[in-house]
Amino acid sequence: MTFFAPASITAFFSPKISDDPLKSGSTGVGITLSKGVKAELSDDRIRLNGRDFSFPTIELLFEKLGLELKQGLKLESQIPVGCGFGFSGAACLAAAFEINKKMKLKKGYFELTDIVHECEVESRTGLGDVVCQSYGGVVVRKVAGSPSMVKIEKYLFNDDLSFLVIGEIQTSKILRDDEIVQRINRYGEEALKAFLRNPEMENLFRISKEFAVKTGLMDDEVLEIIKDLERQGYLASMVMLGKVVFSNCDVEILKEYGEKTLKARISQVGVVEV
């Protein structure tokens, strides 16, 4: 037995950073996916899909849980790294629950998810993924914070989604640019209000696309693909933050635009033992 944590994508967001990581995070809307990351303790180093791999967020997690870094961990991921699928959050969540069980730490669900949120905020690898991944579903973060502190609403939308992965965007780089952060905050707040006025999947795609365009996070290449998909009658937007198109079209359609595609369902489930 091991633990699985779901991947998630962000439709739009506003960063909210305070001195306390548990009160930091972001408002906005995330979508929990049926694909994700599994973690299992092993006896030597950290490996991702069979290859040596480590990243600051998981090293911080080991530290916070009192583990030595030479403790090994096998991560199996169904999603790409660094493209806006919340890999670091999902990997650290699965790892935290696995460590908790094997090391008999007896910590609760929200205690563990709060620790992972803290690691994410301190490493600037994510601000809202862990909240979304902890609750499952289409999660609206109305007041930012860790999973136990956040104020959320959620929706049981039940759609299949397809993804076209064009490239990476470094979240931490974006979050260090004050001008972009200001625009993100302004349009993120507007987007949140607009979604809550009409909480439907179609509206979520539309608002997410507007947000990506207005903030300048979407480049012309991505915009052209989305417009093309819309002309064919599909809904599409860009994943925040990855150079990734998500759409309700069949994944075969996206293969016309690039090689790297994947599909997943919206999932209502958070971290589980599998």
Next chain:
Amino acid sequence: MTFFAPASITAFFSPKISDDPLKSGSTGVGITLSKGVKAELSDDRIRLNGRDFSFPTIELLFEKLGLELKQGLKLESQIPVGCGFGFSGAACLAAAFEINKKMKLKKGYFELTDIVHECEVESRTGLGDVVCQSYGGVVVRKVAGSPSMVKIEKYLFNDDLSFLVIGEIQTSKILRDDEIVQRINRYGEEALKAFLRNPEMENLFRISKEFAVKTGLMDDEVLEIIKDLERQGYLASMVMLGKVVFSNCDVEILKEYGEKTLKARISQVGVVEV
């Protein structure tokens, strides 16, 4: 497509009633089950497993959602009614999500679960079931309230449970007896602290049994069965509030004590579309 809400049992609890139903409920520990209730709108009356059936909590739900009582609803239940499996909460949750979708009410998960919690508190059919059924898992209600107001912790215990159904207990009758309520409050608080000191399944069984004995809610017939199961090396306690034994033994073992048995897994999932 229709909606499924999980059943749940309570291991121990303390009622907390205030003037505001959203701040009322109970503290204690509930266990979400893999079995539950499905609901689907239909064109005439309310039916449960094919038979005419109605109850005040669902009538109140219809009223709060602005539906006429002649609206029909098909309920399919995998659990008995009135025996501590949180039938009324699960049935009303599944119904609320089904009504929300078919009537395009566009309400969120916590908006709907809060409404059902309100109906339960006002009808005195349950105080903590809806919180447990909304979150999934083994749910500790640390501060009482509706799903959006409550303070919880939860645990991903992953056990199979077996149940022996001996008879019903009327929750509303118990909650009207001041002396019992006082005992429940006192021992419920103690049980909560004891569980949080050592949050493990074995401890949950032990504390739940102690609570049922000390409050006087467990009669000799149930106690004898539990002692007998313990002599065979199993863990067992009594469901709050039902004349029902739950145990980690195989369901075949319980068939030696009575005809009406069922089995279910602990489930991490709340309300879902199925």
